Amino acid sequence: MQSPANDLLTKTETAQASANRTPVIALAGQPNVGKSTIFNILTGLNQHVGNWPGKTVERKTGTCEHLGRALTVVDLPGAYSLTANSVEERIARDYIIQDRPDVVVAVVDAAILERSLYLVAELLLLPAPVILVLNMIDVAEQEGIKVEPQVLQAALGIPVIPMCATRGRGIHALLDTVQALIGGNLEYRPRRPTILPNHEMILAELVRRIAPHVPDRYPVDWVALKLLEGDSEITTQMQETLPNDVWEQVHATLYEHEDAILDIAGARYGWIERMVRAAVERPKVGQMGLTARLDKVLTHPIWGMAVLLAVLGGVFWLTYSIGVPLQTWLSDVLDRLAMVAGQALAEAPGWLSALATDGIIGGAGMVVTFLPILIVFFTVLAFLEDTGYMARIAYLTDRFMHAMGLHGKSFIPLLLGFGCNVPAILGTRIIETRRARGLTILLAPLVPCTARIAVVAVLAPVFFGNRAGLVVWVLVTGSLIALALLGIILHRFILRGEQVAFIMELPLYHLPNLRTIGLYIWQNTVAFLKKAGTIILLVSIVVWVFSYFPNGVVSESYLARAGKWLEPVGQWMGLSWELITALLTSFIAKENTIATLGVLYGDYETVLPTVLSPAGALAFLTTQILFIPCVATVATIKQEAGTKWMIASLFLMLGLSLGAGIGVYQLGVLLGL
Amino acid sequence: MLKQLLREIANNGGSSHAHLAQRLDISATLLEQMLEDLARKGYLAPVMAPAVCTGCSGCRLRQTCTLNASPPTAESQGWILTPKGRRCAETTLQDYRKQA
Numbered sequence: 080m081q082s083p084a085n086d087l088l089t090k091t092e093t094a095q096a097s098a099n100r101t102p103v104i105a106l107a108g109q110p111n112v113g114k115s116t117i118f119n120i121l122t123g124l125n126q127h128v129g130n131w132p133g134k135t136v137e138r139k140t141g142t143c144e145h146l147g148r149a150l151t152v153v154d155l156p157g158a159y160s161l162t163a164n165s166v167e168e169r170i171a172r173d174y175i176i177q178d179r180p181d182v183v184v185a186v187v188d189a190a191i192l193e194r195s196l197y198l199v200a201e202l203l204l205l206p207a208p209v210i211l212v213l214n215m216i217d218v219a220e221q222e223g224i225k226v227e228p229q230v231l232q233a234a235l236g237i238p239v240i241p242m243c244a245t246r247g248r249g250i251h252a253l254l255d256t257v258q259a260l261i262g263g264n265l266e267y268r269p270r271r272p273t274i275l276p277n278h279e280m281i282l283a284e285l286v287r288r289i290a291p292h293v294p295d296r297y298p299v300d301w302v303a304l305k306l307l308e309g310d311s312e313i314t315t316q317m318q319e320t321l322p323n324d325v326w327e328q329v330h331a332t333l334y335e336h337e338d339a340i341l342d343i344a345g346a347r348y349g350w351i352e353r354m355v356r357a358a359v360e361r362p363k364v365g366q367m368g369l370t371a372r373l374d375k376v377l378t379h380p381i382w383g384m385a386v387l388l389a390v391l392g393g394v395f396w397l398t399y400s401i402g403v404p405l406q407t408w409l410s411d412v413l414d415r416l417a418m419v420a421g422q423a424l425a426e427a428p429g430w431l432s433a434l435a436t437d438g439i440i441g442g443a444g445m446v447v448t449f450l451p452i453l454i455v456f457f458t459v460l461a462f463l464e465d466t467g468y469m470a471r472i473a474y475l476t477d478r479f480m481h482a483m484g485l486h487g488k489s490f491i492p493l494l495l496g497f498g499c500n501v502p503a504i505l506g507t508r509i510i511e512t513r514r515a516r517g518l519t520i521l522l523a524p525l526v527p528c529t530a531r532i533a534v535v536a537v538l539a540p541v542f543f544g545n546r547a548g549l550v551v552w553v554l555v556t557g558s559l560i561a562l563a564l565l566g567i568i569l570h571r572f573i574l575r576g577e578q579v580a581f582i583m584e585l586p587l588y589h590l591p592n593l594r595t596i597g598l599y600i601w602q603n604t605v606a607f608l609k610k611a612g613t614i615i616l617l618v619s620i621v622v623w624v625f626s627y628f629p630n631g632v633v634s635e636s637y638l639a640r641a642g643k644w645l646e647p648v649g650q651w652m653g654l655s656w657e658l659i660t661a662l663l664t665s666f667i668a669k670e671n672t673i674a675t676l677g678v679l680y681g682d683y684e685t686v687l688p689t690v691l692s693p694a695g696a697l698a699f700l701t702t703q704i705l706f707i708p709c710v711a712t713v714a715t716i717k718q719e720a721g722t723k724w725m726i727a728s729l730f731l732m733l734g735l736s737l738g739a740g741i742g743v744y745q746l747g748v749l750l751g752l
Numbered sequence: 753m754l755k756q757l758l759r760e761i762a763n764n765g766g767s768s769h770a771h772l773a774q775r776l777d778i779s780a781t782l783l784e785q786m787l788e789d790l791a792r793k794g795y796l797a798p799v800m801a802p803a804v805c806t807g808c809s810g811c812r813l814r815q816t817c818t819l820n821a822s823p824p825t826a827e828s829q830g831w832i833l834t835p836k837g838r839r840c841a842e843t844t845l846q847d848y849r850k851q852a
């Protein structure tokens with residue numbers, strides 16, 4: 080198509096450019112094509128996660144080595160095209176144009192090749208050689224689709240590597256091809272889409288007009304094409320860059336050919352159809368692939384919901400049968416450690432010994448015992464996401480979300496909230512309308528995160544012994560019912576508005592990659608341990624300081640005075656000042672509840688059942704699970720939605736948690752609990 | 753190809769995806785992608801069930817109605833031409849008739 084930018088790119092230039100520095104590979108592709116799996120396999124633990132400059136989009140870079148040569152790998156954000164439709168698409172194209180990676184590896188899903196090739200058609204116009212990775216070739220086969228990599232390579236004129244990343248197949252072939260392309264040992268003659276002859280003339284006219292004014296970093300042909308396509312970002316940039324008289328001429332041409340965009344995009348679809356026709360053999364009509372067979376059950380209104388409930392039940396069962404016993408064991412280890420520390424510091428000043436045993440080990444150390452519960456949860460979430468089942472959950476829940484004026488798309492961030500409310504708030508970016516996004520943000524903190532669940536999972540057995548599992552299930556279900564009721568009320572009476580139609584994309588089922596799951600668990604575990612070692616440790620020490628001073632007697636401490644000031648509120652819920660204080664410190668991090676109880680009560684597992692009635696215990700756990708989210712979540716709400724939404728969320732959660740706590744306690748007392 | 757699709761929708765509005773894909777001689781997946789692209793570009797608008805019908809009870813088509821799916825998947829989504837899409841389809845149709 081249209082004398083593209085990388086026609087200028089010769090083999091020698093590519094080889095010379097990378098001779099003196101570490102070559103850079105950029106991974107590009109749509110979401111859910113296995114790009115992150117390939118990135119994880121290539122880089123392992125040699126990766127750095129940050130943000131793209133000035134954006135809140137995650138940037139992953141890493142290094143790998145092949146045949147003794149180091150390579151830098153950059154994981155570009157998932158994008159469907161390179162038009163400025165989204166921040167991810169802008170980041171991807173700006174990176175390729177401005178940073179000029181040595182090779183762009185375009186990852187496509189072999190089972191839905193049509194969907195991925197539009198991006199490839201656009202990548203071929205940018206100034207970097209492209210290698211096509213035909214990932215999930217096994218999934219395509221399982222769906223009855225046969226893709227011929229050699230035929231596709233001949234049709235596209237670029238290297239094509241078949242791959243099954245989840246099993247590590249094709250990675251070496253990819254690295255060999257990257258090295259060959261960088262070294263100038265591979266022919267690169269891409270066959271790009273073409274446009275109609277009359278539009279070629281218009282394009283040539285645009286090129287002639289804008290060429291003297293286009294910034295050096297941009298290929299002129301590409302800018303002209305994007306103008307013709309009506310790309311908003313490039314149009315704005317050119318309007319600012321071009322002299323007025325030139326812009327007026329350019330604008331007149333663009334206005335006259337407003338629908339050229341349909342011919343340009345249409346030509347790309349024609350190109351995709353030809354490529355697919357040449358290289359893909361589809362199953363005969365009536366033949367069903369694995370995904371279609373599974374979806375007959377898993378997305379069925381009745382059987383699908385039954386499976387979903389079983390899956391969610393299984394998550395909690397796994398948490399209890401694996402996580403809680405390990406947590407108890409770790410807790411015992413910690414008790415012994417505290418005893419050893421106390422003996423070792425027997426000669427030291429009293430405050431130092433108390434700080435080590437009560438403040439650090441009893442506080443932050445106790446929080447570390449949550450780790451097994453968190454790991455189970457992270458594993459299950461990663462597994463559901465990596466198999467493609469998460470999208471089915473969104474599909475199944477769509478009809479229920481409609482009652483709240485939302486649709487299934489809002490369920491995905493809410494589901495992420497079970498892991499942590501921060502990504503849940505960030506995940507609301509996928510929701511198009513401000514109203515639906517705001518509503519989802521208000522509701523997200525009502526999804527109990529792993530930390531909240533871990534706190535109630537640790538405390539429930541203290542009060543309710545063998546019935547703890549049932550209590551936690553009631554609390555979690557109650558939270559979700561509160562979410563639904565609040566959503567309906569907000570939708571009907573406060574945040575009324577039109578619903579927007581959307582189309583749900585259901586990815587094909589595939590085997591999860593253990594390495595991807597492992598890395599997900601690792602990254603989240605490290606993040607949790609960092610939090611435990613920094614903010615939670617700091618809060619534990621601060622809580623301990625306020626609970627120890629002025630005279631070492633907890634009931635006369637500064638913390639006791641603050642807690643006692645709030646005691647009247649606690650009395651309506653049957654809670655002592657210690658429990659109110661524990662709730663307050665959970666604002667910093669939910670796990671601090673346990674840390675504070677550890678500091679204030681010492682052996683809280685023994686003491687708490689003696690000072691709190693079952694009604695009070697239920698009220699405490701109810702308030703804990705509904706209480707205002709942690710400071711990180713609150714900060715994220717402010718960042719994503721603004722101060723007003725943050726304040727609304729804080730008051731909403733505070734009112735709801737205290738109201739529910741009081742209600743549960745009063746009801747419990749009435750029932751004689 | 754996109755103009756051809758707009759023309760098909762303008763001529764045979766209620767066509768099923770399968771029928772449209774057959775008329776254009778393309779795969780259903782590519783057709784869905786093109787429909788979504790036209791919607792993004794403002795030529796088509798997705799239709800939700802309440803906009804085109806008043807309810808399912810008593811409707812003879814409810815067993816086969818794709819708009820009844822909740823949420824709409826790519827295969828079940830209904831579309832209508834926007835004013836921009838209608839203008840473009842008319843121009844394309846005129847050009848096509850002239851050529852014919």
